Amino acid sequence: MIRRIVLLAATLSTLLPPTAHSLTKLEGEYQLMAEMRKSNRAYPWDWDSNSYDTFNNAQFRLFSQPRPGVEAFVKVESDWHPNDNNSARPEFQYREAHLRFRKEMGKRGIDSYWFSRQDRFWVDRYLIPFVYGRGDAQGIRLETWGFGGFNTTFVVADQSSQFNPADFSANDPVISRDSIAAQRARRTDDMYVARLRREFLKDKQLRLGFTYNRFEGWSGRDSVNGPSPWTSVYGFDGRYRFRNTDFSLEYGESRPTNESGNGRANELTVFKHSTGIRLPDRSVIQGEIRSLKLGTPRMGYINVAPGWWSRGPLYRNSIGGPTSDETGFIIQSFYLLPERAITYSNQLSWYGNKVFSRNATREMYNELYVEFVNGFTGKTAYRQRDTYSPSGGMLRKETRLEWFNELQVESRLAWLRVQSKLRDIGKPERKQLFVIENSLNLTTKTKIYNRFALGNDASILRKGLFTQLQYRPTGNMEMFLQYGPDYIGGGSTPVDEGNLNGNGDQFDIIKFILKGNF
């Protein structure tokens, strides 16, 4: 410990790293956005760069590798956003950071992240998402591989961003900012994850895994006066491969703060048929076969992947999924027409509650995807969704129909996509959505992008016209000059965007965006 004092003080005072030229990189980006809106049929000369629709940021990233296997990363950003950076001039605020220690020893290795404000909760999963992102947190993630054939992941984290120490006012007569009680309150929202996985048999035919997570919640401003609620989950997963067909089965069970009441109402059913087997109410189970291949080379093959699940009514998972009180199945299949670039897909699913209600849903989805000559592709899909809900002692059935079409073509010079969707066919709230998008490469650095979206329902016809001139003179900068609301129809499937609703309609706005990175 004495050594630490001497060495660290010495190096801090001079800031000289141990090697003369350790790798330290500074990177960053800057974006300027200004907009002008039409008012009273004229564009007032008033470019606005500080509204809620603009995002002007300067980002600064530091990346250092003081020695192989060790990495430090810090990101700060200044953006002019009244909610988050409410000062006379924007300040550089903390975004994220991590330290990384990695060591590889042949086929074995250890990798650890000491992270802050990052979402590093990802663990490998297949059917049941026992763990998924919890948003930014601070903690340590440790991964190992090759030790005893195991792949392991451990995460310990604290989501303290929920807690604002400033809430503990210095004048608070009960709990002061520096009090021990406040210190305890900071020990909140702890998350623990452990994942083990190992392959067995020849060609790794069998894979077994175990996942554990525990979440300790935050009960309020002060955790002194009441215990924090907690939840833990144990999950097991297995996959066996037989002639290119995977048989997967996963099972998990949760333990909440109050462990009483784990009954056996969670009956196993197979396609809605009772089996008489009852699992704990806090358990979930899911299985799948992927996939059964039927057919001949001449007739083509149909691939079928059936899946099934059952979830107990008392299952809880605070760091992942799935939901509770549900049983269901899904059959996914697709067929490739021989010697034709045509794919037919079908998905049939049914799921419903088991204990707490009788709601159920049945869905049938059919899709035909065709690749034409000269770069044209087309897709048409039809979906029928039936929902069953109890009403007045009876089950009420409601059917919703949806038809989707898309035609797309791309060449070196231009790109065109047309989409349409008829939603809630036959219903009073039916709606027709159309989007036409195209882009034209004027030069190698200049492009024009246009989008026209229409949403027609019984009350109003909503429109969205968006045009954007794009200029990319180098690989690290781009400049846009655009007209129209960019969020209407934005996204990979424009007709799925729900922003042709309510106030989502065309308005006159000109926006200029310039961004560069270094």
Place this chain on the structure above:
Amino acid sequence: MPPRSIRPLWHPLALLPVVCAALLSTWCAETAYASPEKVAAGIRFTYTDANAATVSWAGDFNAWNATANPMTKGPGGVWSVVMALPQGEHAYKFVADGQWFADPENSATSGEFGNSVVKVGANGALEVQKATSNTPYSPKIFIGGRVIGLYQSILNPAYSRYELSRPDMDIDLGFDVRFSDVLAGHFLMNLNPRNETVQDYRSRLNFKRGSLTLTQPDLTIRAFDSENIGTWDDAMRLVGGIGTFDHPYGFQRQGFQVRSPRLGLDTELLYTDNFQAGGVTFPGFSVLRPPLPEFVFEADPVQRALLLLQTERTDSGFRLTPGQASKVSSMDFGDNDKSFGFGDGNENMFAARVRRELPGALRLGVLGRTDRGFNLGQLALAEPTGDSLVRLRTGQYIHQWYGIGGEARWEPNAAFSVSAEGLFGAKRMNLVNGATDQVWKAGTVEATGASSLTRLSSTLAEGQHLTVDRSNRLHLASAWTFAKGDIALRASAEREQHRYPAWTQSPIIPAGLAPDDHARVLNVEFQRASYLNALDDLENTRTEFRLGWDRNWRYYLNREVRTALEIELTHFDYDARTAWEYQMWFPTGSFWLESGQHVVSIDRLSVLGQEEVVRVRPSLEVPFHSARNGIFLWKGTFTGVHLGAQPRYAESLFQLGWDWNKVIRLSSDTRWVKYDTPELKLTRGYVSQFTEATYRYSPTIEVAFGFGVDPEVLDPNTNEYGYIGRDVYLNRRGANGFIAETDYLSLAPQIAAAEKSLMNEKRFQLQAIVHF
């Protein structure tokens, strides 16, 4: 909806993107890098710029001719040239399309233009030079820093489970900038969400400290902002050595430091501004101001001061008692502290010293310091000047203290030295801002006091001052090292004397308030009292003897076994009228201490108020298993009131450490303490243990796993590690000098609770420290 026009797209402002693109294109060119290298024909230089039309090498070798040595373009836009450079140092740059660039991959530069430098050895090979840059963005900047990740899981006894504490991520980002060969800059930024007590995403990249240093052969000027500028090495350390953690001076201060050896004089001038009122160097404690409704205000302090005057019977009736004073004064706070008051509350300090080496290994020097502008306040001080006449000085004041003295040191050889230092100074209240000196006459003087008071005159008293403390300090010391440095002896004696006018002492209970401790604490800065014999000074002294002995037993034991013993005997002589907070370990009682600071370490809490204090500090250091760097260390602190009597505070620290292998070090640190303090009713012993395994990637990168309260933590003031972890833990739980000064009656339970908490704390921690 009317049809929309596309005309606005062609508004003149549409040209802005093009202009911006042109400007941006000047800085977005990407480059790749390759260091200069020795080849058969000389030194090969490369510069990568795929878009450049011409690139050439220019330097002092070719008289900075930008066309004499063109470079050849190769694959990937890599330009190269081989220069047959002779032995010696060569500065150069690349000229790409007429623009001059330092070599991005050469970390050594010199001169105000940041020219790249290579040094060619006798055999024509390149010699390694000290890097002045580690980033291709500028040859004048060296980027470095430190990232600390600290993750603690602490047992919550209420639920018998370990809970993850809010992890700490402390990030230092520093820049050493070489402006030119004579001007260097240092800037450090820090990011730590916990320090800011805000949600993480609102925490900022804060400027932590910085300095500019101009270095000439006979002059060094340093402008600094919260930088460590050290502690003066005079015996009484007039500047620095702050608080119980012995902080150097400079933190939380902005200022200038000028040093010069001209005329054979070693001269140093220091001027600083304390931008945090009261001075906050850890562990500094700002006065906890109670909510305003609980604070006692004087609606009319002048009348109150006059009415507090006492009377006495005479042959003809009553008169104002002569030699008395009545005082109504209040601590005030500056506007920056968001409270009532005036001024910015910032303290300025000026210090200077001049020393000269004389023949005969004698060094003489003079030194002085003054601090001004702390403890702003308002005063009404009434003193009878006749049977019914009163002199009253009232208005706002600022505190100021000054000290001046000389030092001498005789060091005939490196093994022996004698030094002496004498300082005298005073602390005073300077009247400012329209303060007045008034004469009042009492119309009626009765047994209960004076009444019918009328003001006869009033004159401005700005510039007048009232001395509230006069102090002399004398220090004598000697050190002797012999037996080839194996034995060192030190001895010193110091006497510190203070004289305070009686009226400076705060009343035991503020007049008019209920006599309970709560009111006293809340109003510790509030004084309202009358004093008889007010001009009789109180005289307090501190006399201290220190003896030190260091011994290295390598001659006998064939290894570096060290022992040491420090004995400190302190005698206080307090006037019986002295208020509690005027003890000389509190800043109230000794202006020589940094304002807002005290020197009441944990052990001294047990002997406050005593006339005699003895502190004995033995230590033993035993190395073992040299191949594994094994070390055993024992440090004791025994503090009591008499030599030979049972100590009131007995502490032993046991440290053990050894290398498990080349990269892992195991260490153990145990603290055992026993209190035997009747005044505080503390008689218990406490033990705390910290165990740690440290994995060292390199001398500046380590990961440690520990259990217990880490005795080495980041010092909140310096942001560097210090062996203060347990002290910080106890201080934050109320075992500290501030509580001792202001709330002594609750000190004992706070110490007991803090020590118990330290003993029972069960804490796992993982800590990673990476310097880059």
